[in-house]
Amino acid sequence: MRAIIKAAPGVGMTVAEVPTPRCGPADVLIKVKAAGVCGTDLHIWEWDRWASNRIRPPVTIGHEFAGEIVDLGPEALAAGILRPGDLVTAEGHIVCGHCLQCRTGHGHLCKRTKIIGVDRDGAFADFIAMPASNIVKLHGIPVEVGAIMDPVGNAVHTVLEGVEIPGSTVFVLGCGPIGCFAVGVAKAAGASLVIASDLNDMRLDLARSMGADLVLNPMSDDVVSRVLEATHGNGVDLVCEMSGHPAGHAQAFKAARLGGRVNLLGTPSQSTEVDFAHEIIFRGLTLYGVTGRKMYSTWNTMARMIRSGQLDPRPVITHRFPLESIAEAIAVIKEGRAGKVILEIDR
Amino acid sequence: MRAIIKAAPGVGMTVAEVPTPRCGPADVLIKVKAAGVCGTDLHIWEWDRWASNRIRPPVTIGHEFAGEIVDLGPEALAAGILRPGDLVTAEGHIVCGHCLQCRTGHGHLCKRTKIIGVDRDGAFADFIAMPASNIVKLHGIPVEVGAIMDPVGNAVHTVLEGVEIPGSTVFVLGCGPIGCFAVGVAKAAGASLVIASDLNDMRLDLARSMGADLVLNPMSDDVVSRVLEATHGNGVDLVCEMSGHPAGHAQAFKAARLGGRVNLLGTPSQSTEVDFAHEIIFRGLTLYGVTGRKMYSTWNTMARMIRSGQLDPRPVITHRFPLESIAEAIAVIKEGRAGKVILEIDR
């Protein structure tokens, strides 16, 4: 079958013919129809420090996808939930099920997590084999949307964790694809006011198309002042920190109301100077580090929001490429010209 | 000034001239502009067992209202929050502030609660005096909406307590005004599916106008089956029990999903046979009794939802009367012909 692989250490990826994966007794084999290209894939392409430390070539890339079940192992079949022909997506974090985290509702933080397309073969291929326990049925969700439920789920996790969104005020700081999804999630979840900021006006347009009530560009706006002004001087109930920049952190702490919350998803490449006394303690803030999607409450909430029409992430999709054009897909992301980029693997 | 009073024990109410209330040092004096007529007022009119045990005539009736501040006591003024001319509504439960409940976030359950229009003079009058601490500013909310924020707040409390509404499924059982408001609140708060039931088709029309996705009439629908069918056999995450009938309770317990929640606002006049083993325990249900509005988180959430345009309770208002027509207002409620009924006291 076709697959996009990291064949050896170094920059780039290769489109290659590889063997179709074997379907284990508790696995399903999925014919991939569409897949999302993620910032992580860009790191892998670039072979940066993180990638070179983590990836062991050769490996098939890709962790966001949707497709059709074409085979099931005997245990997967016996469970009676999944059948050939089902359109599905999947949680790409394969966890141990036995550790403290897995057993107490924090499986998304399992130390033994193996990520598809990173630690084992992934989804930029004609087929992928996955444990049945990781599968989520689309049940009417379009395949193209199913292909990006992994990052949409990051946004759902970031927006909904530890805060009651109905009637609340939310500031999404950083409007890459997940930030734009977060805008849509916050609106769908009943936020009264959603503010978004980014340095890139194209991204602000996407945020607006997802429902942002107010968009701010730090190049021209005093972001913190504008957030305070829009919230009667209080600041927002929740900041979704999607930028991963020290400047974003500083704004996030100032933009949150006294007793408010900052959920951090943007992963910085450098450290931030934090004045814990004045930025966090005297302000009574709560900070939370977002990893992955809660298994599987995030998926359940997200699937319902999408099926009901409350949440439609498609306005964020700006580019679609065939599998063979992975280099172009990476290029549009790298150049900051893209929202979400999709590989159409089997139309 | 004019006031609608219960002058003496017995059926009915009287429109009378009474002295304008005195504004205490921590009080504000409000010129009433509009007021809502509530089922409680019907009980007081009818002088039923509850009313005859609780009310000590003569007393001015009415607990849902909005108006304009015309005077403030010196302490109320010194607090620096309220000013003459402010358009306001108020929490009608005046609580002690010192008991276990008041001090631990359950002030709505204070044993020493005095309710305006029940335990002390109320709002069906040209003026009312209230403690400044009970006042909520309208800040742009229309006066007519302000006049019914008390019952809308009941709905907000019922829908949002103990459950994460974004993406959830909600069944509102009983579509009196508060049930209809609850439909609107659930939609505004991001529910994926809102089902409503009532025996009265006019009320079901109101529920639909507030956003119900599916309306059911027990006269023609097998309500529990239809709820299960609409939720893939699971039942709903939350039932808002607004009927107060034993038949409603039985439906509520069956319509909730395993591990779901039933928030009970409808106050029954009779007892219900509950099979705790099969209805509650084996189903892992949570039941919660709703009293009043949380002080003041319910008000804060509600005000934001209304100001943002997410929630507009006005489609539920079916009748408007001048203060003098209280008898007609009571009549349309009693005959089941009304949604919410408003007294326009000062237009």
Place this chain on the structure above:
Amino acid sequence: MRAIIKAAPGVGMTVAEVPTPRCGPADVLIKVKAAGVCGTDLHIWEWDRWASNRIRPPVTIGHEFAGEIVDLGPEALAAGILRPGDLVTAEGHIVCGHCLQCRTGHGHLCKRTKIIGVDRDGAFADFIAMPASNIVKLHGIPVEVGAIMDPVGNAVHTVLEGVEIPGSTVFVLGCGPIGCFAVGVAKAAGASLVIASDLNDMRLDLARSMGADLVLNPMSDDVVSRVLEATHGNGVDLVCEMSGHPAGHAQAFKAARLGGRVNLLGTPSQSTEVDFAHEIIFRGLTLYGVTGRKMYSTWNTMARMIRSGQLDPRPVITHRFPLESIAEAIAVIKEGRAGKVILEIDR
């Protein structure tokens, strides 16, 4: 091997020789060392309506146990968590892992639950085979304690669900073994006051030995008055309803403080008349139906409490019998002479 089986419909159980169970690929085979006898086992012995509807003989009885791993299937071994020689106990509810409940933290409410000793062969035998995912290692917990972690876990679930126990007041209504365990759990969890009631003075002695600060017998005490008196007229934060009697329900609702909580574990055989208006709604109560143990947060909390010495359920154990004496074990329970009864299967 030896096993206590329900060989055919009707009263009683049989000690029989049966084949040693097969260890599936994801299973472990356990040599049973000790097992707890439960009220459920009494129902099965008596062959009451519930038992005759649910049990399909022949089946090996028993769902509370501890023992030693003697074999593992290849998948169970590959997971790398369990090894031959490990001393373990197990969650006896085998769930599907795929349904809404299993995927959103309510696996204890899975509709497809199979209970060992009820729906499939159980633990009153020399060996039992179980899915590895249900196993909990003892790691230093005595085998005799491990054998009763199933009902101790019911108590942990009942005491800790939905309420902050540190500094709280708790009333355990009904002092069968799980009620007595609940007393110990509440004390270990930092309750400031634990009150216990039962009609049986022997059981009240056990409750006292588990740490109850005050014990009440409805034969001689006005239970609700005494609870109110001990709580400065407020009532308790949490009632653990362990009796399953309508009289217990009525007491529970009155003994809870305004805004308090009643967690219900006692499973009634009849229905209760509930005055929802006065008992639940005006009092702002929350009721919760307790089924099983949360998988596996209840187990994690319980194991830590036992290992640290905070919680020792052994004072509740009053009788120990060899496997062959099941008839005597059932008899002491039936006659109300027992606390917890243990079968010593392999000493």
Place this chain on the structure above:
Amino acid sequence: MRAIIKAAPGVGMTVAEVPTPRCGPADVLIKVKAAGVCGTDLHIWEWDRWASNRIRPPVTIGHEFAGEIVDLGPEALAAGILRPGDLVTAEGHIVCGHCLQCRTGHGHLCKRTKIIGVDRDGAFADFIAMPASNIVKLHGIPVEVGAIMDPVGNAVHTVLEGVEIPGSTVFVLGCGPIGCFAVGVAKAAGASLVIASDLNDMRLDLARSMGADLVLNPMSDDVVSRVLEATHGNGVDLVCEMSGHPAGHAQAFKAARLGGRVNLLGTPSQSTEVDFAHEIIFRGLTLYGVTGRKMYSTWNTMARMIRSGQLDPRPVITHRFPLESIAEAIAVIKEGRAGKVILEIDR
């Protein structure tokens, strides 16, 4: 009356004769019996940057105290809760009651907070006048304990916020008086394991006397390794960060388990470099900044724990001085020789 005042800008304090404070209509006048000396008082003595920016001399110092009510204003009396002769302590943060924070359960974060002994006259005096709404009755709590419920409440807030302590593992990082109290609170609240660290062995002895299971001194122990070792490699559920040092922050983030929590009370005088990606986000941590005490749920929980005997903070008291010896009291704190220091104002 006698009072310890900051008479003018600069180092030191003065024992002076000042007028007895006036008791307003909603106030009570309290004869102070004992008061606690706090690190804040040391800052005021030293006249550091914070103090010189915030304090407007002349002002009476002291915010931790207990005493006897000797007079009540008419409104305070009318509320019917407090009486002359009541032994009481008080929340020293006087809040506005009207802002978003005050109205939504975050009064401890009110922007308009006035702190006694800082922003208005305090408790190092024979008498203090306070709003009745800030008073907490001792009801049997010893006066000496009442005098330090302010900092004990900081510890209660830090230990109990956002985490279920029963059965949990807790690491108290920094064993000043509040850290030592936190050790006692965690034990009283049912923690299974409480670890404490400090550079000062005298303080570690106090932590041990409050119940710490394991004490660590960074001078001789690899703190993080020892915490991981004591928790089977997992790390703790909760770190109470009481040190306010960048080194403490780094240890705190590493010592918390994946998905764990760090509640920060120690107020740093410098900023900390935080690697959000590796320290917070990938570890799924929650951080929370602790200010004051929740009004008044913290007080309610604390009072019950003390009255029941679960929590006794007195082992932390190392020094007692008469009011006139404030200079000595400050000196023993400054030299690191003290646990908690008490002024005995009226024995």
